[in-house]
Amino acid sequence: MDILSSLEPIVRDLIAPAAAHTDSQAVYPRQALQALGSQGLLGLISAAEVGGMGAGLPEAVQVVERIAQDCPCTAMVLTMHYCGVALIEPFAAEDTRRSIAQGHHITTLAVSETGSRSHIWAPTGTAAAQGQDAVLLNAQKSMITSAGEADSYVWISRASTGEGNTLWLVDSRLPGLQIPSRFDGMGLRGNASSPIIAKDVAVPLACRLGEDGQGEDVKTRYLMPYFPTLIATTSVGLMQGVLRRALQHVAHTRFAENGSGLADLPTIRAYLAKAQLKADQARLLRDDAVQAVLAGRPDAKTRLLQCKAAAAEAALEVSDTAMRVCGGAAFRKELGIERLFRDARAASVMAPTTDVIYDLLGKALCDAAA
Incomplete structure (x- = not known):
């Protein structure tokens, strides 16, 4: 294909x-x-x-x-x-x-909430039964990509009955959905990542995605392969883009007094080599995560979490390096480097954040050694 x-x-x-x-x-x-x-x-x-x-x-x-x-x-x-x-x-x-x-x-995910923040497995929003064939959703979602732009939201709430959480397919045009403020952020500025308030939004039971209370199991089976991998992939692609722009600038920028260029400076070359190494390491880990999913390997969940954290952190370092080696020129909009530098900041704080992933992975290591 x-x-x-x-x-x-x-x-x-x-x-x-x-x-x-x-x-x-x-x-x-x-x-x-x-x-x-x-x-x-x-x-x-x-x-x-x-x-x-x-x-x-x-x-x-x-x-x-x-x-x-x-x-x-x-x-x-x-x-x-x-x-x-x-x-x-x-x-x-x-x-x-x-x-x-x-x-x-x-469509888009409507998972993060003001109350649970990066703990996306613990929603505070509710889905109260309304008669025999509908629920009323109430929630304060925090930063939802494509808010007000998508045709639907894949919405998470607490279970209607009992423990756990539940997933719903919510038409974005339903009465009771409100976007209180529009996104005006540092990076990823066009993705309409805004809060969404749901107040008594009537959703048919037929729009439930999976059984009530089984949201985490559904996410683990169907969403987990895509979510961390594609966020990591955005970071991987970003690193390729910012390095390509930095290398073009370095290769074609020369000093008037002697005709030498930025590419003749060992320090610049070393910075670029280390940045490329970081980018390649993140991409290889992402590739192994994909292979772990396809092969059904027992380490797939670990690899998925690792690849998101590794790519997010590498993107911070690589984009910083691009700004450094291109100097004042990188601050100008026309190179596109400062835009990618700003965009790179998002992945590390997108739930689950890098720090949350470190804690999850560290706990698993300690539990295995106990």
């Missing part, structure tokens, strides 16, 4: 030229998503039986990585769409699945 041949013209002719405007004006990348939909790429992981491409995690990685080289904002919007689709495909009605497959429907 040659995914990249249909993607490359979209990135080259639309996504990359619009990236600076998307950032400076905080514009949601609607045109890019429409173009991706026209090529079937919004339905990349939708089943062939509903008109999708029937692809999986490896292909999603290819698409997100390529886009992130030029516009991490668009890559993150697509990441959350694919994550939503991964949960919609096993449970949702056929008409919704077909709409996604045809490129007419954008």
Whole structure:
């Protein structure tokens, strides 16, 4: 399946030229998503039986990585769409699945909440029964990608009865949904990452994704392969993009007095070599996480958490290096380095944050040694 041949013209002719405007004006990348939909790429992981491409995690990685080289904002919007689709495909009605497959429907995750913050496994939002066939959702979601832009939200709440949490497919146009403020952030400025308030939002029981109280099991089975991997992939692609721009600047910048260039400076070369090593290490770990998922390896969960943390932290270091080696020129908008530097800051604080992942992995190590 040659995914990249249909993607490359979209990135080259639309996504990359619009990236600076998307950032400076905080514009949601609607045109890019429409173009991706026209090529079937919004339905990349939708089943062939509903008109999708029937692809999986490896292909999603290819698409997100390529886009992130030029516009991490668009890559993150697509990441959350694919994550939503991964949960919609096993449970949702056929008409919704077909709409996604045809490129007419954008979805996203609505997981993080003001009360639970980065502890995304512990929602405080509720789903109270309303009669026999509906629930009323009440919640304060904190930073939801594509808020007010997506056609639907894959929503998490506490279980209607008993323990655990539950997933729902929520139409973004339902009465009772409110976006109190629009996103005006440091990086990923066009991804419409805003709070959403739900006040007595009536959702049919038919829109439940899985059984009541089984949200974590559903997420582990269907979402876990995609969520950390594609966030890591956005960081991996970003590092490729920022290093490409830094190398172009270094290779073509010369000193007037003697004709030597920045590339002749051993310190600059050493910085770039270390940055490339960091980027390659993160990419190889991401690749091994994908292989662990495909092979059903027992270390898959560990690898998935590791790849998100490693790529997020590497992106911080690599983008910092690009700023350093390009000096004052990197502060100018036209190089695109400062934009990627800002975008790189997001992944490490996206739930589960790097620090939360370190704690989870460290606890597992200690428990294994006990």
